Amino acid sequence: MPKLKDLAKLASSYTVLIVEDNKTLLTKLQQFLQKFFHTVLSARDGREGLHLYRQHKPQIVITDIKMPEMDGITFIKKLRFNDPEVKILILSAFDDKEYLYTAIELGVFRFLKKPLVLEEFTQTLIKLLELMQHEARIQLLKSYEGSDNMVVVCENKTPVLASDRFLDFFALNDIEEFNEKYGDLEDLFLKQEGFLYSDSISWKEKLLANMQQSHQAMIKDSKGKIRHLMLKAYPLQMPQLSREDSAVVLSMVDITGLELLPHQEKEISAQKQQEATVKVLNYLKENGSEVHLHNFYRGLTITDKGKIAFVSKDRIALKTRANQQKAIKKQNWVVIHSPLLPKDVICEEVEKLDEEKHITTMKRYHLIDSSPSKRRTIRVEPKEDMRMQLCFNEHCFEAEQIEDISINSVRCTLFALPAGLEKGSKVMITLQQEGGLTLEFEAAIFKIWMQEMHYEVVANYNLDAEKEQPLVHYISRRQMELIREFKHL
Amino acid sequence: MGKEQILYDDGTHKCIMFSLDDEEVEDFFLSVNQFLIIQNNSAVLIDPGSEAVYEELREAVSKHISLDRIKYIFFSHQDPDVAASITHWSIATQAEFIISKLWIRFLSHYGFMEMSRLLPLEDGGAKIGFGQEYLRFVPAHFLHSPGNFSLYDSRSQILFSGDIGAAIVPNDTLNNEAKSFHNRLEYLEPFHKRYMAGNRACRKWSSEVRKLPLKAIAPQHGAPFDTAEDISAFLEWFEGLQCGMDLED
Numbered sequence: 183m184p185k186l187k188d189l190a191k192l193a194s195s196y197t198v199l200i201v202e203d204n205k206t207l208l209t210k211l212q213q214f215l216q217k218f219f220h221t222v223l224s225a226r227d228g229r230e231g232l233h234l235y236r237q238h239k240p241q242i243v244i245t246d247i248k249m250p251e252m253d254g255i256t257f258i259k260k261l262r263f264n265d266p267e268v269k270i271l272i273l274s275a276f277d278d279k280e281y282l283y284t285a286i287e288l289g290v291f292r293f294l295k296k297p298l299v300l301e302e303f304t305q306t307l308i309k310l311l312e313l314m315q316h317e318a319r320i321q322l323l324k325s326y327e328g329s330d331n332m333v334v335v336c337e338n339k340t341p342v343l344a345s346d347r348f349l350d351f352f353a354l355n356d357i358e359e360f361n362e363k364y365g366d367l368e369d370l371f372l373k374q375e376g377f378l379y380s381d382s383i384s385w386k387e388k389l390l391a392n393m394q395q396s397h398q399a400m401i402k403d404s405k406g407k408i409r410h411l412m413l414k415a416y417p418l419q420m421p422q423l424s425r426e427d428s429a430v431v432l433s434m435v436d437i438t439g440l441e442l443l444p445h446q447e448k449e450i451s452a453q454k455q456q457e458a459t460v461k462v463l464n465y466l467k468e469n470g471s472e473v474h475l476h477n478f479y480r481g482l483t484i485t486d487k488g489k490i491a492f493v494s495k496d497r498i499a500l501k502t503r504a505n506q507q508k509a510i511k512k513q514n515w516v517v518i519h520s521p522l523l524p525k526d527v528i529c530e531e532v533e534k535l536d537e538e539k540h541i542t543t544m545k546r547y548h549l550i551d552s553s554p555s556k557r558r559t560i561r562v563e564p565k566e567d568m569r570m571q572l573c574f575n576e577h578c579f580e581a582e583q584i585e586d587i588s589i590n591s592v593r594c595t596l597f598a599l600p601a602g603l604e605k606g607s608k609v610m611i612t613l614q615q616e617g618g619l620t621l622e623f624e625a626a627i628f629k630i631w632m633q634e635m636h637y638e639v640v641a642n643y644n645l646d647a648e649k650e651q652p653l654v655h656y657i658s659r660r661q662m663e664l665i666r667e668f669k670h671l
Numbered sequence: 672m673g674k675e676q677i678l679y680d681d682g683t684h685k686c687i688m689f690s691l692d693d694e695e696v697e698d699f700f701l702s703v704n705q706f707l708i709i710q711n712n713s714a715v716l717i718d719p720g721s722e723a724v725y726e727e728l729r730e731a732v733s734k735h736i737s738l739d740r741i742k743y744i745f746f747s748h749q750d751p752d753v754a755a756s757i758t759h760w761s762i763a764t765q766a767e768f769i770i771s772k773l774w775i776r777f778l779s780h781y782g783f784m785e786m787s788r789l790l791p792l793e794d795g796g797a798k799i800g801f802g803q804e805y806l807r808f809v810p811a812h813f814l815h816s817p818g819n820f821s822l823y824d825s826r827s828q829i830l831f832s833g834d835i836g837a838a839i840v841p842n843d844t845l846n847n848e849a850k851s852f853h854n855r856l857e858y859l860e861p862f863h864k865r866y867m868a869g870n871r872a873c874r875k876w877s878s879e880v881r882k883l884p885l886k887a888i889a890p891q892h893g894a895p896f897d898t899a900e901d902i903s904a905f906l907e908w909f910e911g912l913q914c915g916m917d918l919e920d
């Protein structure tokens with residue numbers, strides 16, 4: 183009988199109380215229900231029933247009417263007085279109208295006539311449990327509904343309930359209409375690089391695997407207009423759903439008004455961008471979404487996840503790991519990256535660093551165009567024992583310091599420059615490390631800055647394999663050294 | 672067999688197998704393959720291996736394509752013969768690195784810190800499209816690593832299977848004499864019985880793989896299975912294999 187299977191699935195997390203003075207029937211009911219419900223309680227009359235009810239708070243009560251001590255109707259009245267929610271089924275040989283009216287008045291779910299027909303009983307229980315499940319979903323939906331978001335409850339990746347705002351967005355009446363039109367959400371989001379849906383991975387998988395993150399998505403509304411959404415998935419704690427159902431709540435906010443969509447080609451003013459940034463940061467904070475924090479330690483990338491604890495127009499507090507705090511403390515800056523932000527945000531000054539709560543408050547934050555999160559080339563600060571010589575037209579100068587080095591460029595400071603050195607000049611560079619790397623190669627000057635006391639110079643080069651190999655080895659060893667150094671900081 | 676073998680080439684799409692081993696440790700010889708997929712003017716490097724082969728592989732790869740054209744470097748799992756050179760490759764290229772999300776936190780032990788260049792794979796895998804064709808990361812968890820993927824190239828129909836199908840051989844006899852499935856079984860069996868977690872994992876992977884049109888299965892150790900008979904003989908054997916926890920009391 184497939185119905186019993188449904189019953190088992192629906193009932194497994196509930197407690198039911200049976201109140202019945204006929205001992206044979208009571209035992210029979212108990213044996214039957216025990217196969218499906220989490221807990222089955224039984225009482226011989228209303229008084230005992232009330233006692234058990236207070237102790238265990240069952241969600242469902244099945245009661246007879248005619249019983250010694252306390253009759254069914256009195257029992258139900260007393261139950262209802264304290265608990266308008268509990269579901270009640272009446273099981274009785276009496277079915278005169280007066281009882282029926284009282285039952286309706288007391289909000290009884292069904293009036294079942296004795297002798298009990300198992301088929302009908304099962305059917306009624308299934309109906310009741312389905313109703314309860316639906317009520318729980320509505321409850322849940324309400325709890326996620328905020329001032330401006332749309333909410334959908336999905337079970338097994340299929341939408342089962344949506345908020346009015348969500349249905350209005352698509353100009354639909356109910357979730358069935360939605361499912362008919364959009365299938366199971368699969369084709370809902372438009373394909374866009376950097377958005378929830380790119381072809382590399384099913385967006386559902388991505389969403390389910392990254393519950394902690396907010397995502398952005400593009401979607402067409404009822405008029406076919408493209409809207410920009412921020413969305414987040416929440417795992418569902420719904421004991422009424424059996425474990426094999428994976429249920430999530432999707433919460434979405436329409437942020438098209440912020441004009442952040444990449445396909446909108448018109449220039450966005452800096453002020454508008456800054457405003458949008460504050461809004462997005464606030465959204466991230468409110469949703470407890472993770473952001474990525476970027477930093478460097480002598481060229482070594484230090485990235486961690488973090489959360490925004492506070493944000494105002496000129497301050498931002500970040501909660502992150504001790505590691506990242508260490509880097510922030512050293513550098514006095516940090517870069518925030520989130521797929522929701524139009525650009526990365528740099529925070530330029532530490533105001534307060536709470537090491538116990540792992541919260542760092544930063545001042546002066548703003549959007550930046552070129553961000554370390556986009557760095558593709560590894561550059562490290564070499565060890566002090568590395569010397570560098572720069573030769574131009576037979577004149578050689580010793581670098582005061584090598585700021586950083588990669589396989590195709592070096593940045594250094596010099597106290598004096600060879601005469602005539604300018605952007606594009608061809609130079610010879612010699613790198614020498616005591617008892618280690620020695621390299622000589624041609625390079626081109628890329629940039630020269632004049633500082634107060636010295637010059638800062640960047641030179642680019644293209645090494646052949648033979649010269650690149652030792653440099654790659656050097657940089658990789660140096661990275662390892664820096665990892666150790668950073669750990670012991 | 673040489674150190675390089677073209678597995679597929681149609682003019683715009685090419686799959687190359689390199690077989691570079693660390694010759695200094697011949698006593699513990701392990702024949703290791705690295706793979707390169709070139710599509711038009713960009714490339715994916717698969718299981719580049721340890722530091723010991725980095726230089727040789729770099730040279731071999733750059734004969735086919737400039738290093739800055741490597742878009743992705745994929746690691747089937749975290750083992751040193753697969754991923755230990757990650758730092759070198761992160762310095763020498765601008766590629767992004769694809770590996771199961773399970774191993775992200777361990778990569779700094781290889782000296783790798785460029786987390787923003789990582790594309791962690793979710794357990795369900797992922798797909799990278801190019802035109803009508805795609806690369807698919809097929810879950811192969813617990814075979815042997817708990818976060819493990821095979822890579823399927825829809826254009827060449829080659830499945831790069833990592834340690835699955837790996838033949839552990841003392842020298843390169845395999846490539847000359849023991850190429851067919853039945854001849855190499857003796858090199859497959861001990862490794863798979865001990866390193867693979869259990870038959871359930873074998874069956875799960877096989878049933879996914881059976882859905883794919885296959886021209887070859889190319890493991891990280893030993894020669895590719897490249898005939899229909901060998902592929903089906905291998906899959907049949909692997910599906911029925913009792914291994915790992917199946918053999919524990």
Ligand SMILES: [Fe+2]
Pocket residue numbers: 748750815834
């Ligand atoms: Fe392995």
Ligand SMILES: [Fe+2]
Pocket residue numbers: 750752753833834837891892
């Ligand atoms: Fe291996």
